[in-house]
Amino acid sequence: MNLLGKIFTVLILLASVALMIIAMFVYSTHRNWQDAYNQLNTKFQAATAANANAEAQYLAQISQLKSEQSAAVQDVAKLETERNLIVSQNQAIQKEVDELRRDQAQSVALVKATEENINRLTQEVTGLRDSIRVAQQERDEQFHTTLKATSELHSVGGQLQQLEERSSQIVAQLADVTAKATEGGVDLQGEFVPRVRGKVSKLRRSTEGLLIEITVGADDGIRPGQNIEIFRGDRYLGRAEIMRADPDRAVGRILREFQQGQIQENDDVATKLRVG
Template identity: 35%
Template sequence: MNLLGKSFSVLILLLSVVFMVLALAVNASHRNWRDMVLADDGLKAQIEAYERTNDQLREARARTQADLDREKAARRTALAALQTQLDQLESQLRESESTVQQLQAKNTELAQLDRSRAEELEKLTAETTLLRSQIRKEQQDRDTLFAETLKLTDDMNELRGIVQLQQDRNDQLLTQVTRYKEVVDAAGLNINDPLDGAPPERNGSVLVINRPRKLVEVSIGYDDGLREGHFLEVTRGGRYVTRLRVRETEPDRSVAEILNDYSEGTIQEGDRVDTTIE
């Protein structure tokens, strides 16, 4: 065997050793991907758990939105009823005032007519017997007008009583509204706050984070409708991060506690804060 043949033999031996090592390495690193997916804590179980959590969150959001819609409808209905009642009372008051003015004008006219007829009657008294029939007729006309005047006076007095009753009722309503406002102001309530205690739709941002105490300071506060115990949702770029519970409020900012049970990420300064998430 010459030198070339020996060289090929050695090369073939080296390549055989290399291929054997590669085969052993491939066999050692082989994984059963089907078992990894179908295992109890495998990828399929993790995906199903995430889907269940997502469904629960959707149901919770739907219930919250339904409660909010019902509360808005109830508030609109109550306000519409009060406004309708107020409009009716104002309309009745205007009609009564117009009727009283008309009756007063008519009474003035009748009074003037009565005085004119009385003057004519005094003149006719001095005339001859031929004119007595006419005088008697004038007297009858005067009596008729006087009766009408009395009737109109009675009607006017009755309408004045109705106007007075309406005015008294209006004063009572104004007193009640004033009292309600005093009670609301004394209780520190805001008529624009939802009746179920939920905060209005507001948004702000995270200002300061105290990680050792699990507290954050946000840019919305008491003037925005926040109260102690309200919940806030934190997002970043449209992605849910965590939930906060308000502990202290100031007019333009609040201090809230980080709820780790709802955390899906690490909260950062500048994250968006919403009272509700649509």
């Protein structure tokens, strides 16, 4: 055998080995294509049924979504209508708020002007009250002065008339007494204080002390500077000095150094025989 034959022999051996390996591989991967087809067909039918079911669900969902979309569109339209209504109401409310703010600003300005006017009027009223008070005080003082002057004028007029009448009587009495005393030899140069009794009619206090008013006066012989004794029954109460004597009454000041009891209205008073 030559070299070429050996080469071919080796090649044939290698080819045989390769075919044997391929045959073994093909045998190991051999399948039952009928079973595979049946399995694939079953899967295909299941997939087709699942696809039909899914398509039906899809169509149902599409229909439901369209219904929901239509309802949503209606809801959106309704909400849009409500929104427009709310916007209109909001605009109306805003307009009212603006008007209220303008009214409030006008009210604030009016209140401020009113407060200023009230303050001005209050000041004017205070000034007028002060003026009225001063005028009333002046009027009252003038009225009291006029009333006092009128009362004093009437009193003085009455006293003057009484004094004139009493003077005429006294002059006549004095002439008669003088004549009788001269005939009887009586010395007329000395002073004589008649015995007079009366009552305490009023008491009042002043800066000069406790003053009393008595029911006897100049017509009864009471003179300023004269002392009178005060008593109640058998109890001696004190002494008073006559400060003013009117025709039918007199005013005296209690001499504290002679006071021996509480002096009251209706206590008795009597003159001394001479000026103390």
